[in-house]
Amino acid sequence: MDAHAKPDAGGSVAGAAGSAIPHDSSHLHVSGEATYTDDIPEPRGVLHLAVGMSTRPHARIVAMDFDAVRRAPGVVEVLTADDIPGDNNCGPVVADDPILAPGLVQYVGQAVFAVAAHTVEQARKAVALARIEYEDLEPVLDIPTAIATGSFVLPTETLERGDTAAALDKAAHRLRGELALGGQDQFYLEGQIALALPREDGDLFVYSSTQHPGEVQHLVAHSLRRHSKDVVVECRRMGGAFGGKESQAALIACIAGLMADRTRKPCKLRLDRDVDMLMTGKRHDFIIHYDVGFDDNGRIEGIDFMFASRCGMSADLSGAINDRTMFHCDNAYYLPNVKILSHRCKTHTVSNTAFRGFGGPQGMFGIEYAIDDIARYLRKDPLEVRRANYYGVGQRNVTPYQQVVDDNILEEITQKLVRTSDYAERRAEVREFNAQSPVLKRGLAFTPVKFGISFTATHLNQAGALLHVYTDGTVHLNHGGTEMGQGLFTKVAQVVADELQIDVERIKITASDTSKVPNASATAASSGTDLNGKAAQAAAQTIKARLTRFAAEHFRVAESAVVFRNNAVQAGDATVSFAELAKMAWFARVPLSSTGFYSTPKINYDRSTFSGRPFYYFAYGAAVSEVIIDTLTGEYRTLRVDILHDCGRSLNPAIDMGQIEGGFIQGVGWLTSEELWWNDQGELKTHAPSTYKIPVCSDVPEDFRVEILESGLNREDTVFRSKAVGEPPLMLGLSVFYALRDAIAAVGPDGCLPGLRAPATPEAVLAAVSAVRATQ
Ligand code: MTE
Ligand code: MOS
Numbered sequence: 001m002d003a004h005a006k007p008d009a010g011g012s013v014a015g016a017a018g019s020a021i022p023h024d025s026s027h028l029h030v031s032g033e034a035t036y037t038d039d040i041p042e043p044r045g046v047l048h049l050a051v052g053m054s055t056r057p058h059a060r061i062v063a064m065d066f067d068a069v070r071r072a073p074g075v076v077e078v079l080t081a082d083d084i085p086g087d088n089n090c091g092p093v094v095a096d097d098p099i100l101a102p103g104l105v106q107y108v109g110q111a112v113f114a115v116a117a118h119t120v121e122q123a124r125k126a127v128a129l130a131r132i133e134y135e136d137l138e139p140v141l142d143i144p145t146a147i148a149t150g151s152f153v154l155p156t157e158t159l160e161r162g163d164t165a166a167a168l169d170k171a172a173h174r175l176r177g178e179l180a181l182g183g184q185d186q187f188y189l190e191g192q193i194a195l196a197l198p199r200e201d202g203d204l205f206v207y208s209s210t211q212h213p214g215e216v217q218h219l220v221a222h223s224l225r226r227h228s229k230d231v232v233v234e235c236r237r238m239g240g241a242f243g244g245k246e247s248q249a250a251l252i253a254c255i256a257g258l259m260a261d262r263t264r265k266p267c268k269l270r271l272d273r274d275v276d277m278l279m280t281g282k283r284h285d286f287i288i289h290y291d292v293g294f295d296d297n298g299r300i301e302g303i304d305f306m307f308a309s310r311c312g313m314s315a316d317l318s319g320a321i322n323d324r325t326m327f328h329c330d331n332a333y334y335l336p337n338v339k340i341l342s343h344r345c346k347t348h349t350v351s352n353t354a355f356r357g358f359g360g361p362q363g364m365f366g367i368e369y370a371i372d373d374i375a376r377y378l379r380k381d382p383l384e385v386r387r388a389n390y391y392g393v394g395q396r397n398v399t400p401y402q403q404v405v406d407d408n409i410l411e412e413i414t415q416k417l418v419r420t421s422d423y424a425e426r427r428a429e430v431r432e433f434n435a436q437s438p439v440l441k442r443g444l445a446f447t448p449v450k451f452g453i454s455f456t457a458t459h460l461n462q463a464g465a466l467l468h469v470y471t472d473g474t475v476h477l478n479h480g481g482t483e484m485g486q487g488l489f490t491k492v493a494q495v496v497a498d499e500l501q502i503d504v505e506r507i508k509i510t511a512s513d514t515s516k517v518p519n520a521s522a523t524a525a526s527s528g529t530d531l532n533g534k535a536a537q538a539a540a541q542t543i544k545a546r547l548t549r550f551a552a553e554h555f556r557v558a559e560s561a562v563v564f565r566n567n568a569v570q571a572g573d574a575t576v577s578f579a580e581l582a583k584m585a586w587f588a589r590v591p592l593s594s595t596g597f598y599s600t601p602k603i604n605y606d607r608s609t610f611s612g613r614p615f616y617y618f619a620y621g622a623a624v625s626e627v628i629i630d631t632l633t634g635e636y637r638t639l640r641v642d643i644l645h646d647c648g649r650s651l652n653p654a655i656d657m658g659q660i661e662g663g664f665i666q667g668v669g670w671l672t673s674e675e676l677w678w679n680d681q682g683e684l685k686t687h688a689p690s691t692y693k694i695p696v697c698s699d700v701p702e703d704f705r706v707e708i709l710e711s712g713l714n715r716e717d718t719v720f721r722s723k724a725v726g727e728p729p730l731m732l733g734l735s736v737f738y739a740l741r742d743a744i745a746a747v748g749p750d751g752c753l754p755g756l757r758a759p760a761t762p763e764a765v766l767a768a769v770s771a772v773r774a775t776q
Contacts, residue, residue, distance in 0.1 A: 013566055015497045015504025017720040020654035024490045024509050025237065025483075036239050037193045037209045038270055046195075047076055047116040049259055049269040050123035052130050053279060054105035054112050057141065057348040057682030059134035061103050061112070068129035069115060074122030077263050079114045079255075086225030090254045092215060092247040094315040096153075097351065099223060099254045105134070106313035107350050108683045109278030114255050116263055120270070139348035141682050143287045143308045146345035153315045153346040159326050159610040161400045162337030167302025171293025175373050180757045181365055183285035183310070184670040185277055186355055187694050188484075190239025192280060193270040194253040196220075196260035204231045204257055209238045210249035211482050212522035217514045219250045220257040228514075231257070236511035241484035242666070243354030246522045247317050248280045277687035281316060281353035282676065284309040286325075288366040298374045298385035302337035305329055305366060309359075311344050312351035318344050321352075321359035323456055323607070327401060327614065328363035332410050332450040333371070333389040334396040348682055354524060356666060356730045360451060364731050365671075365758065368447055372738055376745060376753050381427060382738065383446045387414060391450070402611040403452075405618065407715050410448050413622050413644050417446070420707070421624040421642035430626070434746040441629050442639075443743025447735040448622045451728040452615030454603050455525045461600035461616075463531035464517040467496065467539040469592040473579025475500070475507045479596075480520025481532035482512045486726050487655035488528040494651055495533045495719055499540035501564040502578050517595075526724035529651065530616075531598055533719035539596025546592075550585045551576075602716070617716045619723045620709075621645035623664065623732035625701070627739040631747055634766025636740060638668070640703035643732055648714035648723030660706055660729040667733020669695040671758045672740070740765060748772040 015021045028034035066078045081088050081102040091097030101112045113130065117123035140151045168174060194216075195207040204224070208216045213233040221231045233253070238245055252269050260267040271279065289306040307325050311318040326340045371389065375382035391397050391405040398404055418424070423446060430442045455461050465479035477496055483489045489509040497504040512520070521531070544564060552559040557572035569581045576584070586592060605612035623643045629636040643664060647656045673693040677686045686692040714721045737760055744754040747769050756768045 017498040046266040048120040052113040054110040058139035063133040065131040072126035074117040077116040087222040090250040096314040164339040167337035168293040179288040184283035186242040186244030188240030191276040194256040196256040208253040238484040246354040283355035308343040314351040324359035325363040328360035441746040443739040445738035463535040465535035465596040479532040480517040482523040526726035534598035542594040619728040623735040625735035634762035638701040641701040649721040663729030667730035671737040
């Protein structure tokens with residue numbers, strides 16, 4: 001057993017909690033055998049769908065002519081908003097997301113109609129034959145226009161503590177900044193897809209690549225004017241989701257469901273990459289203003305933030321996402337006096353949605369920029385200023401939303417990472433290098449992460465599981481979580497293996513299925529394992545308790561003398577295999593199936609005052625990144641990255657390592673190479689990998705040293721004391737952005753504050769270098 005295993009783990013079953021076993025499907029992923037929705041054998045008579053999209057950002061539909069579409073080869077049916085029997089809505093919170101545009105289009109790419117044909121090619125070709133007449137309306141395309149015209153999807157929110165204006169007035173120093181921060185496409189490898197099968201009596205079975213099968217079930221049912229009981233949604237796995245399939249998979253499933261209902265034929269809708277990028281939402285881009293007052297040591301005395309995000313045409317999940325921005329614009333720092341204003345701008349662009357970090361990264365970007373500015377202004381190492389502002393003990397440990405930070409391990413992480421990364425030596429080396437190198441400049445940055453774990457909507461923090469033990473001692477495991485590559489299914493199986501003390505191979509991991517576990521929350525907010533692991537553990541404990549009682553009676557020993565260990569059960573002097581005991585229990589008519597349920601304790605939160613304890617605990621980490629830039633071209637490379645990340649007592653260090661590395665690289669992509677670009681007609685012009693650059697293997701740092709914090713332990717009673725890991729590492733990517741800024745600053749005099757927008761593409765770096773040079 002490795003260092004992460006729980007010390008009291010009995011026996012040594014394969015795949016016990018804490019063991020670094022591979023992802024349960026890794027052999028299928030690499031051999032291409034893993035079944036994604038598109039790989040499910042197509043039923044006889046399946047129809048393929050394609051979607052006709054709006055070409056206008058904001059317009060009334062005056063006329064639609066589908067004659068040519070209907071006459072095109074292979075076309076079976078055309079569907080418009082008028083053909084929807086139930087609710088024309090797939091919005092998760094507010095009913096403002098039409099499935100098919102109801103006479104009004106609000107973004108280029110919006111679904112207007114769907115075509116069913118015998119082949120994909122026939123459907124896609126037929127779509128192009130539609131003639132739609134629009135009457136253009138004035139679009140709002142960007143954040144400044146939205147603010148100026150009062151165009152918002154949800155009301156503006158404010159969170160305040162102390163007297164920020166007075167603190168700013170009194171502070172020894174004061175700086176202001178205006179930042180532009182780009183969005184990001186989820187770029188899951190498997191595009192959005194659904195396959196809907198009509199069942200008898202108008203029922204529907206839907207395979208959907210979704211993080212939220214329960215919501216898809218409800219929305220499909222409503223669109224058909226049916227009930228949840230009439231629709232079953234299943235998802236074995238997604239080829240990546242990253243938040244992009246939290247709410248917006250419903251659009252695809254609803255279209256497939258509606259067409260299947262209308263044609264009474266199986267219907268499959270798989271978006272190709274360009275359509276997927278045009279039609280579905282991304283990470284919110286932001287404009288951030290700050291006004292910060294601080295003392296000679298760089299300690300913040302007051303900060304006034306304005307966050308404005310581009311939500312697009314509807315609310316989607318923007319309320320919770322922007323709330324999380326407000327909750328994370330402190331990152332790791334104590335802000336004694338703070339005012340946070342959050343605008344949720346409505347624009348005639350695609351409705352932005354969840355993306356790993358869920359608004360948190362944007363909040364952190366804001367405070368990290370302010371701190372970087374403070375340090376440069378005071379001519380201090382930014383690390384020193386970061387540390388001076390860390391949440392501490394006593395008075396300096398309450399967040400702006402009144403949660404006490406009582407599990408802070410950042411100082412420990414910082415000390416260790418500073419040592420293992422040779423931060424001080426390399427800081428000196430970088431300075432020396434830059435003094436002698438006129439064209440190439442190096443930069444170094446340390447950034448911390450503190451990320452709150454739980455859904456901020458308290459009611460979502462619940463999960464269910466269903467567990468069957470068969471008479472051969474093997475187990476069928478089901479829970480409300482979904483697998484998107486993050487290893488949730490593996491981890492939950494490990495929890496059950498450990499609890500029942502059987503090898504993980506004896507556990508069948510099964511597809512998420514709304515008919516097995518009802519009303520499950522989305523697998524999101526990094527809480528998949530925390531919630532479903534506990535629910536599955538509870539189910540396993542129920543069965544274990546029944547088996548214990550049975551064994552005690554059968555072998556005439558006390559229940560305390562019944563011990564489950566290493567695929568066997570010991571009852572006093574007798575030992576039987578787990579399988580034997582299962583069979584005996586079955587003969588004795590002991591139920592071998594159980595549900596399990598979990599709801600996160602201790603959390604409470606009042607949204608009307610933005611206060612309480614929205615998070616069960618915090619996950620922590622830090623990164624040190626070093627970059628080199630070419631000041632003549634703006635090109636750069638990441639030379640070395642050191643990461644130390646807290647997973648509590650890791651359930652699976654191999655999987656957690658993958659999450660840390662992958663999350664970090666995805667964060668770097670967001671802040672460097674991934675640039676979304678819309679023209680002034682509201683058309684997204686970067687809708688394929690040819691124009692939108694996600695990180696690839698060659699973008700992995702040349703020297704990449706990632707470590708899981710060894711002494712990690714969750715102070716809260718999470719499953720085997722582990723911590724959530726899905727999202728927090730993404731924000732470690734901030735270190736690369738601030739290392740780039742550090743390198744750019746080396747072009748100017750001490751104390752210069754280079755303006756660098758995100759993403760810091762080579763073009764942006766060059767512009768920043770040129771701007772610094774121009775002021776000299
Ligand atoms: N990892 C992989 N490989 N693929 C994904 O789509 N999504 C991320 C993260 N890691 C994702 C991933 C996001 S946005 C979240 S919220 C969590 O996984 C969700 O899973 P968890 O709660 O089980 O960590
Ligand atoms: Mo993750 S953005 O919470 O799906």
